Every structure is written in structure tokens, then in C-alpha cells.
Amino acid sequence: MIELENRFDIATEFQAMAERVLEAAQAKGATAAELDLDKGMGLSVEVRMGQVDKLQYHRDQGINLTVYFGHRKGYASTGDFSPQALEDTLEAACRIARYTSEDDFNGLADADRMASYLPKLDLYHPWELDADRAIEMALQTEAVAREHDARITNSEGAGVDSYAGMSLYANSHGFMGINHATRHSLSCSVVAQDGASMQRDYWYSVSRVPGLLESADSVGAEAAQRTVRRLNARSLSTREAPVLFVPQMARGLVGQLISAISGSSQYRKASFLLNSLGQQAFPGFVQLREDPFIRQALGSRSYDAEGVATQARDIVKDGVIQDYFLGSYSARKLGMQSTGSASGATNLLLADTGVSFPGLLAAMGTGLMVTELIGNGINGITGDYSRGAVGYWVENGMIVHPVEEVTIAGNLKDMFKGIVAIGDDVDERGSIRTGSILIDKMTIAGQ
Numbered sequence: 001m002i003e004l005e006n007r008f009d010i011a012t013e014f015q016a017m018a019e020r021v022l023e024a025a026q027a028k029g030a031t032a033a034e035l036d037l038d039k040g041m042g043l044s045v046e047v048r049m050g051q052v053d054k055l056q057y058h059r060d061q062g063i064n065l066t067v068y069f070g071h072r073k074g075y076a077s078t079g080d081f082s083p084q085a086l087e088d089t090l091e092a093a094c095r096i097a098r099y100t101s102e103d104d105f106n107g108l109a110d111a112d113r114m115a116s117y118l119p120k121l122d123l124y125h126p127w128e129l130d131a132d133r134a135i136e137m138a139l140q141t142e143a144v145a146r147e148h149d150a151r152i153t154n155s156e157g158a159g160v161d162s163y164a165g166m167s168l169y170a171n172s173h174g175f176m177g178i179n180h181a182t183r184h185s186l187s188c189s190v191v192a193q194d195g196a197s198m199q200r201d202y203w204y205s206v207s208r209v210p211g212l213l214e215s216a217d218s219v220g221a222e223a224a225q226r227t228v229r230r231l232n233a234r235s236l237s238t239r240e241a242p243v244l245f246v247p248q249m250a251r252g253l254v255g256q257l258i259s260a261i262s263g264s265s266q267y268r269k270a271s272f273l274l275n276s277l278g279q280q281a282f283p284g285f286v287q288l289r290e291d292p293f294i295r296q297a298l299g300s301r302s303y304d305a306e307g308v309a310t311q312a313r314d315i316v317k318d319g320v321i322q323d324y325f326l327g328s329y330s331a332r333k334l335g336m337q338s339t340g341s342a343s344g345a346t347n348l349l350l351a352d353t354g355v356s357f358p359g360l361l362a363a364m365g366t367g368l369m370v371t372e373l374i375g376n377g378i379n380g381i382t383g384d385y386s387r388g389a390v391g392y393w394v395e396n397g398m399i400v401h402p403v404e405e406v407t408i409a410g411n412l413k414d415m416f417k418g419i420v421a422i423g424d425d426v427d428e429r430g431s432i433r434t435g436s437i438l439i440d441k442m443t444i445a446g447q
Contacts, residue, residue, distance in 0.1 A: 018170040021090060022035070022172050029094070035063060035065045035066070035171075036064050036168065037063050038063075038168075040059070040060055040163060041057070041059045041164060042057070042162055043056070043129065045160045047158055048142070062077060063077060065077065065089055068106060071102040072101070074096035105329050109328035113338055114173055114175040115308065118303070121294075123179070123182065126182055127184055141220040141223075142158035145188050145190045151192045151193060155189070157188075163184070164181075165181055171307055177303050182208050183298070185204060185205065186205050186214065187219065199227055199233065200227060201229075206429050208296050209296055231402070234402070234404070237446055238443070241366065242366075242368075243408055243444070244360055244367060250422075250434045250436055251430060254288070256385075260276075260380060260383075260412075261321060263327060263333070270380060271380060272411075272412055273383075281319065281416050281417070282320075284319045286316055288350050290345060290346055292347060298430060299347040300347060301346055304340045304341060305343040324336070326339045345431065345432075347431050350422060352426065353422045355422070357436055360421055364420075368391055368393060368408070373390075374387060374390070375387050383412035383413045384412075390402075410439075420440050
């Protein structure tokens with residue numbers, strides 16, 4: 001079983017360790033200090049072509065310590081929890097702080113922002129999994145994929161991963177929080193060939209709860225089907241047309257929004273959505289909400305990396321940007337308050353517009369459905385967007401043929417305002433939950 005043994009005893013030990021380190025930091029003259037402790041263990045298996053490629057058990061632990069002498073900051077870390085190692089790590093952090101320049105925005109998050117309500121989010125679900133069973137599952141996943149179609153000629157492998165961990169954050173405000181969490185996944189990637197055409201694709205399932213993973217047969221079959229569908233892909237002539245991003249790709253568009261309205265992008269003036277609070281950036285039907293308290297969700301947490309309480313809130317309401325993503329440092333730089341986002345976003349939920357995936361294809365009529373993006377040609381300052389794309393050409397609401405070797409281009413400001421509909425085919429495998437997104441037009445560059 002991949003589970004932290006005696007995790008409650010470990011938690012008690014971590015609490016005592018944290019208290020000792022924080023007290024020692026103050027004894028050395030630090031005006032404030034914070035630390036996070038982590039301990040975890042996992043099992044990873046990879047197979048390829050019916051053979052075990054990797055079997056790895058891993059255990060890890062570490063402590064990250066930050067001290068403040070006024071507005072001077074020092075940081076040090078170690079994976080050794082012995083008293084001498086902790087003493088050496090603290091001394092290193094203090095030494096660094098004494099030599100760094102002052103930054104008036106440095107410091108712990110404000111004491112009145114610390115989380116006082118820590119709901120049970122049900123994030124810890126260890127898996128009764130040993131190496132033999134993990135290998136069997138990975139082999140079965142790959143075998144199903146390889147046997148699905150005679151055109152599946154090779155495999156990039158199948159994998160099973162299971163991780164259980166515990167983390168503690170504490171600071172000299174007196175805040176201390178402990179989190180236990182698990183994460184499990186099953187994946188497969190295969191190669192298909194038909195004459196001169198060769199393609200690869202993959203599928204995966206991930207969850208905090210092992211019983212909620214898709215079956216080995218399902219993951220293998222989906223990986224094979226996706227790969228075979230891409231065979232005999234063609235390029236397109238350069239044109240302007242609607243573009244439909246499937247959920248796995250639509251997630252990246254939401255990610256670009258989050259990056260643009262994060263504190264660091266705002267105070268550095270490196271955002272195409274600079275000073276965008278209260279601005280209409282999307283059509284009026286677009287609603288994006290953050291909810292950190294979804295039970296068992298991958299992005300759930302009740303406090304951020306500074307101990308600040310997270311909160312359910314609207315990010316975009318009726319197409320208007322409502323809030324940023326701020327840790328304490330960026331909030332001070334902007335003259336604002338932390339939003340509990342020092343660890344990034346939690347669970348983001350993009351509301352659908354009540355349209356099914358077939359309905360989106362019908363609404364698009366003729367255009368490009370994007371299933372994979374290549375490269376990272378995105379300028380976060382101007383919003384210019386240009387990426388290689390793979391997918392399917394659609395005519396009269398029906399998929400006609402697979403597409404490769406094209407580039408889609410536009411500007412994120414125009415793309416956001418050009419959203420026509422959001423599908424109800426929501427992908428819940430990550431912290432960004434969205435359906436497919438249909439954009440009215442983009443430039444498609446091909447032959």
C-alpha cells in the first residue's frame with residue numbers, strides 16, 4: 001500500500017520540529033520566520049512493448065525555511081531533519097538575510113489574513129497497490145491499446161503512479177496548518193502507422209481516489225482510438241476560420257488568463273490585461289469561478305503557501321474581470337490585499353453555455369477542431385498568440401479529416417472576446433475545469 005505509515009505520529013513530530021525551528025529563529029534575532037515541511041512516498045511503474053521499463057519506489061522529505069530581519073530576507077532548505085542539519089539550515093538562512101538588501105514589500109502575510117477555518121477536503125486516499133499489481137495494470141493498459149487496431153505498430157509505454165504525502169506550513173504569527181494528500185494516475189501512449197502516415201497520441205486518468213480512476217481497459221482503448229483517428233492527417237491552405245479548442249486545450253486558454261491577471265504580471269507591467277479589474281474582457285455569458293473547497297479535487301486547499309485563507313470567489317462575472325491572483329508580496333506592490341493565491345490558483349470552474357460537443361461542432365459549421373498544441377509562441381505582454389496545432393477539419397458540423405502541420409494565430413484579447421460558446425463536455429482531470437471553447441475566428445497558416 002502506498003501510504004504514509006503513522007502519518008498522525010509524523011504530524012505531531014513535524015509540529016514540534018516547526019515550533020523548535022521558529023523559536024530558534026527568533027532567538028537568533030529574526031523578526032519573523034516561516035517554514036514548510038514535506039514528507040511523501042510513491043510508486044512509479046512504466047512498461048513498454050510488454051516489458052518493464054521502470055519500477056521506482058521513492059521517498060522524499062524536505063524543509064524550506066525563510067527568515068526576515070526587518071525587510072531583509074534569507075532562505076535555505078535541507079532534506080535532512082537531524083538537529084544539526086536544521087541548525088545549519090537556520091544559520092545559513094540568517095546569514096543570507098543579513099547580507100541581502102532591504103525590500104519594503106518583504107515579510108510574512110498579514111496576521112489577520114491567516115486561515116482560521118480548515119475544512120475537511122477529503123484529499124487523502126492511499127492505494128492498496130504493490131509493485132506486482134502496478135506492473136500488471138500497466139501491462140494490461142498497453143496490451144489493450146496495442147491490440148485495439150492492427151495499425152498500432154509501436155508503443156511509447158504505459159505508466160502507473162501513486163503518491164501519498166503530508167505537508168506542514170507554520171510561521172511566527174502562530175499559524176500552523178497540516179495537509180495530507182494523495183494523487184494517483186494511469187496513462188498510455190502508442191504509435192500507429194498506415195503506409196507513410198505515422199502518428200502518436202495518448203490518454204490518462206488522474207485522481208486523488210484510486211477507485212475513481214478509469215480502468216486499464218478504458219485508458220488503453222482511448223489512447224489507441226485517439227492515435228488511429230489521427231492517421232493520414234493533412235495540412236490546410238492558409239485561411240481564417242472558427243477554431244474549437246477541446247477541453248484539454250481549452251484549459252490552456254484559461255491558464256493564459258490566470259497568468260495575465262496574476263500579481264507578478266500586474267506589478268511588473270508584463271500583462272496584456274494590465275489594470276484590468278472591472279474591464280469587460282469576455283462576452284457577457286462567460287463566468288469563471290474559483291472554488292478551493294471541492295472535496296477530493298486536485299486543486300483544493302484551505303490556505304495558501306503563506307497560511308492565508310483561500311476563498312471561493314468570482315474571477316470573471318458576466319465577462320468582467322473581478323479579481324486578481326495575489327500573494328502578499330505582489331499585493332503589497334499593488335497596494336492591495338492577498339487573495340490567498342501564493343500557491344497559485346485552486347480549482348477554476350468555467351461555466352458552460354449549455355451546449356453539447358456535437359452542438360459546438362454544429363455551431364462552428366466549418367472550421368478547425370484543435371486537439372493538440374505545439375510550441376509556446378505566446379507573448380504575455382502583448383497577447384499575441386501563435387502555436388502549432390493538430391486536430392480535425394470540420395465541415396457542416398461534421399469531422400472531415402485529421403489535420404497536422406498548421407499554425408493557429410491571433411491575439412488573446414480578441415480570442416477571449418471572440419468566444420462564441422463553451423461546451424458542457426467538462427474535463428475534471430485538473431485544477432482548471434472547462435469544456436470545449438469555440439472561438440469565432442483565428443488565422444490558420446498551412447501550406
